[in-house]
Amino acid sequence: MGLRRLEGEERLEIWAEKYRPKTLDDIVNRESIVRRLKGFIREGNLPHLLFIGPAGSGKTAAILALAHDFYGRYGEDYRPHVLELNASDERGIGVIKGRVKSFAHASTFGGVPFKLIIMDEADNLTRDAQPALRRIMEKFSTVRFCLIGNYQSKIIEPIQSRCALFFFPPYGDDVVAARVMYIAEREGVEITDGGVKAITDLSRGDLRKAINILQAASTLGIIDESTVYEVISRVQPDEVRKMVMAALNGDFLKARGLLRDLLIGRGLSGFDMVKQIYKELFNMPAIPEEYRLELLSELGDIDYRLTQGATDEVQLSAFLARLVLTGSKIIGRSEFL
Structure with a gap:
């Protein structure tokens, strides 16, 4: 679906260029x-x-x-x-x-x-x-x-x-989502609401990135959340969430097993893991604010150490251990189940 036949030759059109505004009147938002x-x-x-x-x-x-x-x-x-x-x-x-x-x-x-x-x-x-x-x-x-x-x-x-x-501030999620749906319709691509949300979340206001993800995913048929994460070689948020939950509930070995699967089996980088864990920590209201701040500070230190050449698995395993200790301090651990 990302391919079009132009002037008798089959060639790849870059949608980010194809749908770039040509005049000032074409610019949105x-x-x-x-x-x-x-x-x-x-x-x-x-x-x-x-x-x-x-x-x-x-x-x-x-x-x-x-x-x-x-x-x-x-x-x-x-x-x-x-x-x-x-x-x-x-x-x-x-x-x-x-x-x-x-x-x-x-x-x-x-x-x-x-x-x-x-x-x-x-x-x-x-x-x-x-x-x-x-x-x-x-x-x-x-x-x-x-x-x-x-x-x-x-x-x-x-x-x-x-x-x-x-x-030029980043585009809002509503603007990105609307543009993704517009281009999908023009290109005859079927996309689910979950697919639109995944592209919007991953692009973070970068409209060009959103369009590029859409075009890459269009080659796999119907675009849903799993398709989007597959084409960009990223794991879905719920997989990272399971790992974090396991650690907070005291099961370090399970959390570490999930971590190894993501790093080694799935090829995720330590930097990508840090970004996704960072996002998950903000989506877990059961963590009291004082503990969340401590975890975010520790995660920032790990991000820096990774830039200095530290080992992904060692640093992130240490963070999982910190999550286990944090979970043991929070009354009502069943809230994480």
Whole structure:
């Protein structure tokens, strides 16, 4: 179902690209941002732009839609007037003095007032590259920059002060769910309510990730919760919940057996386990708040130790032991059954 026949050839369409907004009017749930961007088009001018927000929040889609609409006023395809760079790959001073400066030097054509340079992941630009970029922004009046990143604090203040700032928050679960159902209907994919919820939970506001999961799961037929977790090689929440429950109820050997099955038999990483345990701890109201805070603190320490090269099984077995001790302190252990 993820495959379409185009121009006589069978090829894979990437749904995240296929359903990317083409114009500002196509963008959903970003009314205030779209209103401001349309104002720039009406004025026939653009400031330098700084788009900040998490992955999959529509930053790149918004600037490409703006470019489409702005250059369309001049009867022009936007692509010849736009340079797209990914600063995570091309982040040094060399690319700033090379490709960026060369593009900025080039003359405009077609009656357009300026060119546009889009720098995705601009918060990865090195500290010596950012001052060089600022100088180019000051020197060339026939080029505008749109800097895209996740962290505003990683952009130096002199660049921030020259840009109009736009913040893109994560999409809400309702927006992600609605988009998933819309695309599933358009593509003729059958998806259950559990499948929609699983994709929504796993994407955590990242619309691009949600669409990619949907497309991957579409190859397996009807999409339900188990299908979604299968295609992303993740275990379902109830499997982690059983392990946590066993530990809280004092059965360390059973909990450790479930842990080994997930780590070794299912190939789950220690980092994924930490994330899922973290989520489960918030979904267990029977744990008193003081104990929950202690467990979360311990889980944070384990997450750090894993980044330093500690062994997954040893660290997580120690956490299960901590759960057993915590469960023994809580009166009414039957609440965990």
